[in-house]
């Protein structure tokens with residue numbers, strides 16, 4: 566999360582759009598067109614930004630009364646955009662990057678709605694994430710309606726464990742009348758059986774609920790990207806998982822295989838959850854082949870590209886959000902860097918960052934791997 570230090574504490578709370586930036590003075594406006602100015606601390610300017618203040622015109626920022634900081638909630642020039650709507654969840658995944666909290670946090674949905682109303686340059690794609698957004702179906706449907714109304718060209722991606730969508734009433738409330746193809750539902754499934762899946766999400770009965778949710782999404786003609794995270798119990802059954810998906814869920818639009826984000830619960834279960842991509846190259850290749858056999862589209866995410874077997878690199882996506890993306894010193898001259906996910910900025914496990922093989926162009930124009 567990007568923060569910019571203000572020269573004095575904010576006098577109000579809320580989200581605001583940056584209207585003007587001039588010599589450390591930032592003009593902000595809220596949804597009712599009230600306009601006021603704040604001053605930022607120049608010394609904290611971040612390199613590579615358009616203005617020395619660290620803020621850009623069109624940013625949507627959050628102020629908290631009494632706090633001398635502005636949090637950047639939306640920046641048009643970013644590659645990835647996410648609306649974070651709740652920290653509550655009904656699962657406890659072994660490698661969860663965002664450990665849930667039980668407190669009521671409806672203000673996050675309200676804040677997301679405010680951000681949508683303030684953005685003047687809607688992005689091509691926006692994620693809706695938590696926590697588990699479907700725990701609040703009425704709020705989520707209101708947000709989806711607003712997004713489709715205000716940002717008609719934007720692809721909306723909802724990250725959900727799909728469990729509540731297995732409930733007919735919840736599925737109807739959320740999905741009925743939702744235009745097909747406008748929302749892409751990103752649903753993780755960790756195995757083709759309840760034993761492993763329920764163990765990974767630490768919730769008995771979760772496998773059946775998620776499968777029910779996937780069926781309901783299909784019934785309401787929604788787009789689905791199925792996902793899995795490559796922790797050890799998942800890797801052990803990965804090829805069988807690919808076969809299960811091909812045989813039973815052929816209607817999904819894409820299948821994402823993701824390296825673990827090394828933060829949150831993943832650090833507490835590091836031996837099981839954070840695995841070097843070099844360790845599972847063969848399983849990856851066999852699973853990609855299995856998925857392609859069924860006509861499905863595999864996508865590889867969060868993996869340093871030089872660790873992905875060369876024939877699979879065309880499947881890799883630049884998946885780590887701008888604000889949490891980082892590269893190692895070895896990456897500086899690597900030819901693969903523009904197509905590479907790199908690393909999470911807070912990854913200090915050394916598991917992903919060691920054993921890199923930059924691809925560099927030699928003096929004679931040859932590629933040395």
Ligand code: SF4
Pocket residue numbers: 869870871872892893895896899900901902905906907921922923924
């Ligand atoms: S050396 Fe760095 S930029 Fe190149 S592929 Fe590896 S991780 Fe990516």
